[in-house]
Amino acid sequence: MPYKDLRIVIADPNPLRAAILRDGLVEAGCAQIFLVDSFLDLERRLAEIDADIVLIDLENPNRDVLEQMIRVSGVQSRPVAMFADVSDAAMINAAIDAGVSAYVVDGLKKERVKNIVDVSISRFNAFARLREELAQAQSLLADRKAIDQAKALVMKARNIAEDQAYAMMRKVAMNEGKKIAEIARSIITAAELLK
Numbered sequence: 001m002p003y004k005d006l007r008i009v010i011a012d013p014n015p016l017r018a019a020i021l022r023d024g025l026v027e028a029g030c031a032q033i034f035l036v037d038s039f040l041d042l043e044r045r046l047a048e049i050d051a052d053i054v055l056i057d058l059e060n061p062n063r064d065v066l067e068q069m070i071r072v073s074g075v076q077s078r079p080v081a082m083f084a085d086v087s088d089a090a091m092i093n094a095a096i097d098a099g100v101s102a103y104v105v106d107g108l109k110k111e112r113v114k115n116i117v118d119v120s121i122s123r124f125n126a127f128a129r130l131r132e133e134l135a136q137a138q139s140l141l142a143d144r145k146a147i148d149q150a151k152a153l154v155m156k157a158r159n160i161a162e163d164q165a166y167a168m169m170r171k172v173a174m175n176e177g178k179k180i181a182e183i184a185r186s187i188i189t190a191a192e193l194l195k
Contacts, residue, residue, distance in 0.1 A: 004031045008117070009049055011036040012057035017083075017108060021055050024113025053117060056100075057083040057108065079124035081116050083108050101127075143181035150184035153191045 008030055012018040018035055025033050034049050036042065046054060081102040082095050095103045101120040104112075147169070154165035169187070173180040 004029050006030055006052045007032045007034065007050065009034045009036055009046060009051040009054045010057070011039065011042060011046075011054060013037050013039070014057065017057045020108055020110050021057060021083075021113055024110035025055075025117070027110065028114035028117065051078060053079045053081070053120060055081050055083070055113075055117070058085075077124075077128070079117075079120040081120040143179075143184075146181055146184040146188060150187040153187055 008025055010018050010021045010025075010033060012021065012035075015037070018037070022033055022035070034051065036045050036049075077099065079101045080099060081104065082100045083104045084091070085106060087105040092103050101123040102116055104116055147166075150169060151162055151165045154160070154168060155162060158165065158168075160168075169183050170180055173183045176183070
C-alpha cells in the first residue's frame with residue numbers, strides 16, 4: 001500500500017516528539033496522519049480512526065499502555081511501532097507480546113521514521129502469515145483427528161477394515177459434495193446422540 005494511502009496514528013502526549021514523527025511521515029509521503037495526544041481511552045480512539053499502523057512514542061513505557069495495546073491488537077490487528085527513551089528487557093518482551101512490531105529505543109529521528117514503518121509493516125505481515133499457517137495446521141490436525149475418530153466408529157459399527165471405512169466416508173463426502181472432515185464430524189455427532 002502506498003504511503004499516501006496509509007492511515008497512520010501517532011500516539012504521543014508530547015507535541016515535540018509527535019512533531020518529529022509527523023515530519024518523518026510527511027517526508028515519506030504520508031497524507032493521512034492522525035495525532036492522539038493522550039493514552040486515555042486509546043482503544044476507542046484507535047478503533048474510531050481505523051488506522052493501518054500505530055506509532056506510539058513514550059518516554060517511559062508502562063503496563064497500562066501495553067495492556068491497552070494487547071486489547072487493541074486482539075480486536076483489530078495492525079502494525080505498531082513503539083518508541084521509548086529507555087531500554088528495559090521486561091518491557092520489550094511485554095511490548096512484543098502485546099503485538100508491537102517494532103520497539104525502538106532512543107531512535108526518534110525523522111530520517112528513521114520511514115524505515116521503522118517499513119520494518120513494522122514487514123514484521124507484522126510476517127507474523128500474520130505465521131499465525132495463518134499455524135491456524136491452518138491446527139485445522140488440518142483437528143480434521144485428521146475427527147476423520148480418525150469417525151473411521152474407528154464406522155469400523156466398529158460395520159465390522160470392517162480401516163481402508164473400507166475410509167472409502168465409505170469418502171464416497172459419502174463425494175456424493176454430498178462435502179469435505180470428508182464434515183462427514184467425519186457428522187458421524188461423531190450421530191454416534192454421541194445414539195449413546
